[in-house]
Amino acid sequence: MTRTAPRPLIPPEPEISDFSNAEFRRVADYAQREFGLVLQENKKQVVQSRITRLLQEFQCRDIASFCSRLESGDFQAEREAFVTALTTNVTSFFREAHHFDIFAENLLKPSLSGLRSGQRLRVWSAGCSAGQEPYSVAMRILDLLPDAAKLNIRILATDIDPAIIAKARAAVYPAEEARGIPPAFRKSFITTRAAGCFSPDPCVTGLIRFAELNLVGDWPMRGPFDAIFCRNVAIYFDKPTQARLWSRFAALLRPGGLLFIGHSERISGPAMNHLVSAGITTYRRSKDIKG
Ligand SMILES: C[S@@+](CC[C@H](N)C(=O)[O-])C[C@H]1O[C@@H](n2cnc3c(N)ncnc32)[C@H](O)[C@@H]1O
Missing domain, CATH: 1.10.155.10 (Chemotaxis receptor methyltransferase CheR, N-terminal domain)
Structure with missing residues (x-):
């Protein structure tokens, strides 16, 4: 049961002495x-x-x-x-842009005809902050598959922080943030709004489902995922928690699926047996584990 503490009429002054x-x-x-x-x-x-x-x-x-x-x-x-x-919510559109190139070249392009005829594509943006990461993925997909909404393509985007998930769903960004978006994508996929803001178009937002999820808790989804973006999140976790996280991602990726991590993060622990390097801070799930 969730409770809210009764609010006193005259609130007590908090003690702001130094933490012991x-x-x-x-x-x-x-x-x-x-x-x-x-x-x-x-x-x-x-x-x-x-x-x-x-x-x-x-x-x-x-x-x-x-x-x-x-x-x-x-x-x-x-x-x-x-x-x-x-938590720190720092993020941007097309942050660590090479990941979106690898995603398009190695995962999307070889599968275009399959995807056009109904093959499934599932992407997870884990620790998505205010949505710039999954919206960047969606734009990359739409660039190659303009009909993505009608295909079997979905992006799941999760974060532990309900306030930031609300922002991601609202999808309103200050105009300066559009600078990170390639000019052709700006032209095709975003609309300027009043008061110096912009929003990704419905074709972009429609590909994504946002949800709250604690990466350290239970996960309701079963996968398999073709790609997982978990960038600049594990860096805040201790080593055992990181190692567990990599193993759980490996188990949810399909063989050949890609894991993208942050520029200062490294795969560690048992997952190293199942994730092989596929580019800068990019790993491919090998075919030898039961997922
Ligand atoms: C620095 S942002 C990274 C955003 C994006 N992935 C990127 O690289 O630009 C880190 C995000 O991880 C989220 N986060 C921190 N701990 C988490 C946890 N235990 N489970 C899920 N998300 C978490 C934070 O709320 C924050 O939005």
Whole structure:
């Protein structure tokens, strides 16, 4: 059951003294256990200032009572705000552009005739932030397959942060962000809106289904996926969580499917036996495991 703490008439002033080491550990342990997020000691100041804002927002007297709410599992709003406060949503259209070239050249182009006659294509953008990554994938697909909406082609885009998923669904971006989109795609796939904003066209948004999903929790989908983009997300996780994540991706990819990861991330652990390098921070699932 989700509860909201009763709001007192005169809210107490939160105690904004420095986090003790024990308080920092309590916050960090919760972030790691629930979301796989690693909060380094040297980020203590940043974490403290973000959590202090949450204490004010939720009218919590001190960090101990905020942690108690989180740990009880009953306070969904606090949990969501905690994730939003501690994750980084930095992203852009066609970020690490070589991935979209590899996706088009190695995966789409060899399958064009099959895809035109109903072959299935499933792509997962895992940790999609405000949607720029899956919309970039969709534009690449539409460039080669203008009728993609009528074909068996779907993109799943997930993120742990409900606020950012709402933004992704809304799909309204400041005009400056269009600079990352290749000019031909700008012409074909986006529409300028009032007040210096633009949106991807319905043919782009229509290919994508957005959902909230914690990569460290259970996953409802069974796959197989032809491509998974999980870029600049695992970098926030500890090593064992990263290794587990790579193995779970390998199991959900079809043999020959591609995994794209962030520029400062590396595949580690047992997944290394099943994912072979296929370009810069790109891996192909080998054919030797049962998926
Ligand atoms: C830096 S953004 C990367 C966005 C995009 N993939 C890119 O490379 O541009 C990291 C995203 O990962 C999400 N994230 C962090 N921890 C997560 C978790 N445990 N499960 C799912 N998403 C998570 C954050 O909410 C954030 O939107």
